[in-house]
Amino acid sequence: GNVLGSTGSVVPLFETQLRAGGPLTVTHPEMTRYFMTVREAVELVLQASAFGTTTFKEDGKIFVLDMGEPVLILDLAKQMIRLAGLKPNDDIKIEFTGLRPGEKLFEEMFHGKEAPTPTACPGVLLAAPRATGYDQLTNTLREIEDVCATGDVEETRAAIIRAVPEFIGSDENAVIAATR
Structure with a gap:
């Protein structure tokens, strides 16, 4: 609040x-x-x-x-x-x-x-906050890292949304920067 x-x-x-x-x-x-x-x-x-x-x-x-x-x-x-x-x-x-x-x-x-x-x-x-197991978190972060390495902005955004469904980021530059 x-x-x-x-x-x-x-x-x-x-x-x-x-x-x-x-x-x-x-x-x-x-x-x-x-x-x-x-x-x-x-x-x-x-x-x-x-x-x-x-x-x-x-x-x-x-x-x-x-x-x-x-x-x-x-x-x-x-x-x-x-x-x-x-x-x-x-x-x-x-x-x-x-x-x-x-x-x-x-x-x-x-x-x-x-x-x-x-x-x-x-x-x-x-x-109690939602908890993610260590293995699942590691796999999710690895997936995001791999997608970022491809430079595919839309797939990077999709991977972030899969990891954080509440993600509503509309700053295209932030996602583009993550793929570099």
């Missing part, structure tokens, strides 16, 4: 854009994100540290804050404009900038194969 008010967070960006008289820039009208406060982020780190040294001795566990429903970024922009005593699109315009390569409209907290389980701490969930 995103930490409200942290460096790189959308809230300080919107505040700066508001002070400048707008416009507020939103990537896409349907973009959503999960948010937590700085305090919640700190508490999550502390809880995860405590759990990690006492309760869950296994490696690779991921602690996730239950952040409720995702927030529509457009709604956040409109609300910030209203909180400044202004009217969205009348006093302060909202512009859509478009998705950047690899950027997702919807943030996923868990992969379909990473079913979260509750912990003893309310609001903190535990996910």
Whole structure:
């Protein structure tokens, strides 16, 4: 999730854009994100540290804050404009900038194969990441390396997608660079 008010967070960006008289820039009208406060982020780190040294001795566990429903970024922009005593699109315009390569409209907290389980701490969930065996990982990396050596950009992309089905990279130059 995103930490409200942290460096790189959308809230300080919107505040700066508001002070400048707008416009507020939103990537896409349907973009959503999960948010937590700085305090919640700190508490999550502390809880995860405590759990990690006492309760869950296994490696690779991921602690996730239950952040409720995702927030529509457009709604956040409109609300910030209203909180400044202004009217969205009348006093302060909202512009859509478009998705950047690899950027997702919807943030996923868990992969379909990473079913979260509750912990003893309310609001903190535990996910076990998908694991790949050493032999399978070695074979997959060897396959990608072999395909890269051929210089075939499309087959390299296909091999990466087979290894990481969630891969949505659209940066052709990154795949081309990998084949050199």
